[in-house]
Amino acid sequence: MVEFIIVLPFLLLVLFAIVELSRAFLTFNIVTTAAREGARTGVVTDPFSPTPAVTRINAVLSSANLAPTSVSVVCAAPCQADSPVTATVSVTFQTVVPAFLPMLGSLTLTQSATMRYE
Numbered sequence: 095m096v097e098f099i100i101v102l103p104f105l106l107l108v109l110f111a112i113v114e115l116s117r118a119f120l121t122f123n124i125v126t127t128a129a130r131e132g133a134r135t136g137v138v139t140d141p142f143s144p145t146p147a148v149t150r151i152n153a154v155l156s157s158a159n160l161a162p163t164s165v166s167v168v169c170a171a172p173c174q175a176d177s178p179v180t181a182t183v184s185v186t187f188q189t190v191v192p193a194f195l196p197m198l199g200s201l202t203l204t205q206s207a208t209m210r211y212e
Contacts, residue, residue, distance in 0.1 A: 110191050118201065121160065121187050125205045128154040132167050132181035133207040142173040142211065151183055160185050163202065169211055182206040 128151045136147035144167040151165050163184040170177045184204040192199045 114189050114191065117190070118187050118203070121158075121185060122203050122205070124155065124158045124160060125183050125185050125203050126207075128162075129181045129183045129205045129207040132165070132183065133179055133209045136167045136169065136179040136181060137209045137211050142169045142179070144168070147179075147181060151181065155183070155185065173211055175211060177211045178208050179211050180206055180208045 131154050132147040132151035135150040136142065136144065139146050147167040148165050151167070152162065155162050163186050165181075165183055167179065167181045169179045173179075182204065183206070184202055187201040187203050189199055
């Protein structure tokens, strides 16, 4: 019983760390997907307009209950065939158990995707 009481805090820390890092990895993958979707929408919009791409990014993030910190979709001027379109998305990740894992209290996850304008 004494050994269990000594080991229990360490086991709980490992358990909470695994759960929170898994959530952070999932959030990062969703941010990556949102950036890709935004870039893809931006490259097929004729003429180029960032509004549909930003709408698509917000739709992907809202389907996962995430609120973006910042979203931008830009095309290098002049925006013509083969010009790079870059979508950048930032989301703040909040841990569920900040008392146990203060190092994961608040992380800003940023991802960007670049595709050629079609």
